[in-house]
Amino acid sequence: MPGAGLADSLFPGCARDPPRRYRTIVACGVFGLGSTRAQDEEALRRFHRSLEPGGTLALDIEVPWANMRHWSQWTRAERERLPEPWPESGERKRADDGCECELRTRTLEIDPLAQTLVLEIRAEKFRDGRLLAAEEYALSLREYFPTELLHLLERSGFTGVEVLGDHNALQRQRRQRRLSDPSRHPVPTPGYPLIPDGRLSTSATARAWY
Numbered sequence: 001m002p003g004a005g006l007a008d009s010l011f012p013g014c015a016r017d018p019p020r021r022y023r024t025i026v027a028c029g030v031f032g033l034g035s036t037r038a039q040d041e042e043a044l045r046r047f048h049r050s051l052e053p054g055g056t057l058a059l060d061i062e063v064p065w066a067n068m069r070h071w072s073q074w075t076r077a078e079r080e081r082l083p084e085p086w087p088e089s090g091e092r093k094r095a096d097d098g099c100e101c102e103l104r105t106r107t108l109e110i111d112p113l114a115q116t117l118v119l120e121i122r123a124e125k126f127r128d129g130r131l132l133a134a135e136e137y138a139l140s141l142r143e144y145f146p147t148e149l150l151h152l153l154e155r156s157g158f159t160g161v162e163v164l165g166d167h168n169a170l171q172r173q174r175r176q177r178r179l180s181d182p183s184r185h186p187v188p189t190p191g192y193p194l195i196p197d198g199r200l201s202t203s204a205t206a207r208a209w210y
Helices: 037-050 068-072 146-155
Strands: 022-027 051-062 091-094 100-111 116-127 130-142 161-164 174-177 206-209
Touching: 022 037, 037 051, 037 146
Parallel strands: 022 051, 051 206, 161 206
Antiparallel strands: 091 100, 100 116, 116 130, 161 174
């Protein structure tokens, strides 16, 4: 990171075979994205193996009811209306070169049993009102409830779970569960979610935002 006294290093393929263990691993906005449940479980196991003893995993998820439009589409009646039509307009921003980029999103399908949501995203580039380029692609999201995440973390080797209800540390809702003696190692209370490695720590923390 320029100006921060830190050096950036990229290791091709390191997600499968990291070159070393880490004190901290951050997985923000990626868990359940374009993956299967088995792949998500394997990801948590690899996170655990890749941490130094006593290391920390920072992990977040978006609970299914966070987006009320998508949440309402879990019902059979709403699923029968899918795929949604494209919205007439989307979010448009102006780039430094004067072009405007617009994103539109619609729901293609929802499987409430598998807890998967498939979105279609259309990106368009304009200059002076004229369409220059357009791309469309599908994106699958696997959604988890907080209790499911608790079980996945336990099965992956973490020894305890604390779920925080918001990114705002001052207004967060907290649910804490102890799986071993908490007096051996104090539970950290940072402004972001921490999942200490169960090999030395006695607690783990995950966050679901609302």
